[in-house]
Amino acid sequence: MTARVTMRDVAQAVGVSPMTVSRALRDDKTVSEKTRSRVRAVAAELGYVYDTTAQAFRTQKSGFVAVTLPSVNNANFADTFRGLSEAIAGSGMQILLGATNYRLEKEEELVRQLLTRNPEALVLTGGNHTDATRSLIKARGLPVIEMWDLPPDPLGHVVGFSNADAMATLVTHLAASGRRRLAFVGASEGADLRGAERRASVVATAQKLGLDDVAVIDAGPAPVSMRHGAAAVERLGARLSVFDALVCVSDTVAFGALSECRRMGIDVPGQLAITGFGHFDVAAVSDPRITTVDVNARLIGTEVARVLETVFSGASAPLEIEVAARLVPGETS
Amino acid sequence: MTARVTMRDVAQAVGVSPMTVSRALRDDKTVSEKTRSRVRAVAAELGYVYDTTAQAFRTQKSGFVAVTLPSVNNANFADTFRGLSEAIAGSGMQILLGATNYRLEKEEELVRQLLTRNPEALVLTGGNHTDATRSLIKARGLPVIEMWDLPPDPLGHVVGFSNADAMATLVTHLAASGRRRLAFVGASEGADLRGAERRASVVATAQKLGLDDVAVIDAGPAPVSMRHGAAAVERLGARLSVFDALVCVSDTVAFGALSECRRMGIDVPGQLAITGFGHFDVAAVSDPRITTVDVNARLIGTEVARVLETVFSGASAPLEIEVAARLVPGETS
DNA sequence: TTGAAAGCGTTACCAC
């Protein structure tokens, strides 16, 4: 393991100053064409690797955007991440990713950790944060984007949609086709805040439309998966006949529920409607296709990238970008 | 936006030297208990945030582990990432993640970029890399782990399984239950290298067992999704009756194929067996459950973390850890 | 078109 090759080494080999090497490698036009190509050649030959850490230190610009997601293990959030990564790639920014596991305390810990890396911006999922998280961020005064939600009191920029509105549309759709006895299947109270918003909206909308009181079925701790959806339906067993629609917190839960219904010989949508949320592949491909809401997860990522560009180019007024969530009727309702 | 609070500021406020602050914040026992708590209190009061960039620069240790994955948008790789993140969290290492989109040239570009951040180790998916990637890494002499494969000529450590063996087991299973006319459904040649290994193994094993020649069905460019699986079956139409088993490159493709078969009224597994790969949730939950191979994606991540710990604690001999992939019989075969 | 000097915030090392 030989010592690291630095600009100084390259400079020595070429017979110029480190400063000239620095400029040459950045394609600074004030360096003569000839010197630039010499420097490039020698750098390659010596196996020189640029040190971004040193650059970040010197310029006090890390080139990092810190991002927290509840989980990568969720096709929606993964889509957002991909949209963001790909759209941001050109700008030379690196994403520093952390998963909160749907827990605000974990988010706080993560933010604390991420801030020590001097990110130039912070992207958070959702509008709920601990007080400590909020003050950490405010004290730092760096650009923040909250996504996947439309928080009433945003920390900075926002790219999201109204989970409540989206769910209201879904319930209205169910009511229009004659469903009146709804059950909401989601995670236990507490962890999944967007899920909780959806639940509250289902309950409120049903009430407004004069439907029966919504039963809330606890499918387990967040994140709730396909298995949780199936298990919840299995546990309900015969009591399922009380309902004529199962409103699931996500497509994964809905798919689990749908599969279990098949096993139990329940006719979907004949006896029971099932709806999901998120427009996951599984909803579009399953037979029957699951009625769901497309939240445009990928676009959220892309839009966040656009906001970041705006921010880095000097703009300052907080942006609020609402991404449309739309009903995608399937064959389960 | 006030100037950044540094150790110097804290030192001044406490009335000690920056050096003492540095030690105190690291809970160095040579600093008196009293001083340590004073320093902590003042640091909190001033809103001091530790600068990891400066530390990384000074110590020449970045605290980063660079990881490349073909895609985050794949439950298997996401599981590996999660296993790795969670297991590594305690060590204080941060993951620097990049997605290659299943392309070696993109991997090369990523590795180049990631290396400028001085990662202390590099974790790559698969054993195939461009020559440039290989020499970049070798020149740097940093610990490397290749995962998800058992490369014949590894760059360093390995945590993986044999895609070929796993697939051979699956084909043997199909042959044992009387299937003889197999079709392999996967991505187009080129991109998905683990997929290509699986394909080759299916073809070879079928030949060895005296089955009919395997038809290779191109479901599209990697990554192939549920939709691709469904579309491939739809395109086959009546020609599907030529086969008695569909061996799919992944569970997502298998699920798409299964759903389309349902729509077309094809009896699975009566007329046609379907197998997947990866033990995704969808395989275990769907009705019928899909026969698949559990590759223990999460464990791969955990084991990579263990190897990293070993490496960071000073060990040097290349480790090769084989993670068992096992057949998970379902109801589609 | 090129170079010299200074410094970003932290810590290893040695001194006291």
Next chain:
DNA sequence: GTGGTAACGCTTTCAA
């Protein structure tokens, strides 16, 4: 138990 000094590799700034 604490402090002074120097250095990590780069780029800003000013000078030539």
